[in-house]
Amino acid sequence: MDLMSRDVKHRVDVYYDYFPPKSMNVEVKLVPVGEINGIKSVLKKSTLVAAKDFKAGETIYKEKPIVAALDADLIGTGEYCSYCLREMDKSTAIRVPLDPFESTYCSQECQHAADEQYQSLLFSTLKLATAANPSPTQTKVQVEERRHALEAFAAYIKENGKTASLMILRFVGQLLADEHQRLIGSTINLELPEVPKESKLAYSFYDYIERLRSIEVVSGPSEEAEMEHCRGLLKLALEGLEEFLDDEKYLTLKGKVAYNSFGVYYGAGRTHRPQPKGAPESHERTRTPHGTSHQIGSAFYRVSSYLNHSCAPSTRPSFESGTSELHLIATHDIKKGDELTVSYVGTKRRSHDKNAFDARKHRRMELARGWGFACACPRCESEALNMHLHEQNEAEVPLPTHEARLEPAVAKYLETP
Structure with missing residues (x-):
């Protein structure tokens, strides 16, 4: 490996030594993906983990967006x-x-x-x-x-x-x-x-x-x-x-x-947002536990982008300062090293959901349309067992899933053992 290649590799290797800032009390960890479509993968995925213990209701960090609209x-x-x-x-x-x-x-x-x-x-x-x-x-x-x-x-x-x-x-x-x-x-x-x-x-x-x-x-x-x-x-x-x-x-x-x-969103969010135009697959979606229909705007964050989804998340975003500054709040006690997750979609049962199965189907469809994955979080797995969905395969709607993408140079690095 020539000197320039070593320098480039060093810059890549130590990036997460400096990011996120230590003051934010979180770290990015690269963990094995496991299997993709039944095939063992050498890829790693980034996760955001706690750098210290937190109590339920405690603010983990505050973050202003890179850009908002x-x-x-x-x-x-x-x-x-x-x-x-x-x-x-x-x-x-x-x-x-x-x-x-x-x-x-x-x-x-x-x-x-x-x-x-x-x-x-x-x-x-x-x-x-x-x-x-x-x-x-x-x-x-x-x-x-x-x-x-x-x-x-x-x-x-x-x-x-x-x-x-x-x-x-x-x-x-x-x-x-x-x-x-x-x-x-x-x-x-x-x-x-x-x-x-x-x-x-x-x-x-x-x-x-x-x-x-x-x-x-x-x-x-x-x-x-x-x-x-x-x-x-x-x-x-x-x-x-x-x-x-x-x-x-x-x-x-x-x-x-x-x-x-x-x-x-502020409080529980607004109730008068216009209905989006076009087919559901073409709608713009954002990560929000209240649902995109209740937001007043969108924002992009340098650290919070690393938060993965769970239907039973360990944290929630809050905008209690009355601005787009995101406050990440612990929803339950968190230990150092625990992965931090948020819900990308509304997870509460809606008034027009016929039953728990209907509510589960709706949120999983939203996740598939917006982020391309079939959620396999503990809540989804537990509900599947409780409702005996293995006996109701005909009731399961195929999800329009697709792989999240990384830029080629980053993907190549994450394939390195």
Whole structure:
């Protein structure tokens, strides 16, 4: 193995020595998958485990999202902050002039953070100054062209009721901001793994992103339309920038957003969210124990993305600060080394469920449609035995399962014994 290969392997091997931060009281562990379709697998999967003991009701950690977005029907209403998703009084909201998304902020801090991370680069009609072009100029035609493209994208989001493409662009904005700051020897606060200066290690925003699981997204008419909007905006922001987001990268990022996003809700959640359009398989879903239909927005977290699902979870997400900051709460006593799990879907029996079997079937179908797996958690296994489902195979509905995906370089590493 040559020196460069050893250096790369070392960077990969020690990543989880620095991530998550020790202050969050959790660790990522790689454990054998076991069997896939009856065949023993050499793959490993990442799990989040407790780094100390916790009592039921105790807060394990608090985490702010990498990126968040309000639900499409709430964009521009002024009811919630466009950055932290805080509920606010319309009369005190800070509004951005000439913004096609009609962004509103609860504070100057939130407005500044949005500008620094993605707003100025991608969602403004003014070109961003760069080292090569510190005083960019635009013609009136160029300004109008960019404004029209932004308005068309905003209209597309609101019409379709889906925000994945908006979150992807905000992702891209942060990726580009991270790279730009590195080039000029500065940084923005993306909360990347902190490493000792003497180690000479440095991790980028994408080092984090590439380690996350995703679902496979196949390009269709909606994806084609999304990519056209996104690449058009990138090109208008900076010539050549559209090449950064090719088809493969867009679909990969969409798969990561779909697999890892959490639903943000306050209290028991809202009850007036519009019904999603299209077939159930095409609906956007987020991890939330109250169900996506009760959220006000979606958010993507660097550590919480590692939480696996259980229908009898050891933790629950809470948004008690009134923002998209996630508080992870222990649902029962947890010992050091125990895996931490959350429920990706609502697990309570609904009013129209005929019986426990019907409730089980519904939540398992939601998991299969949204995350591609047939849940085999202890609760599902126990209920299967209690209801003698082995004698009711005709009643079991086939689940539309598919494997969660990892990027090739990460998958290759996880296959290493």
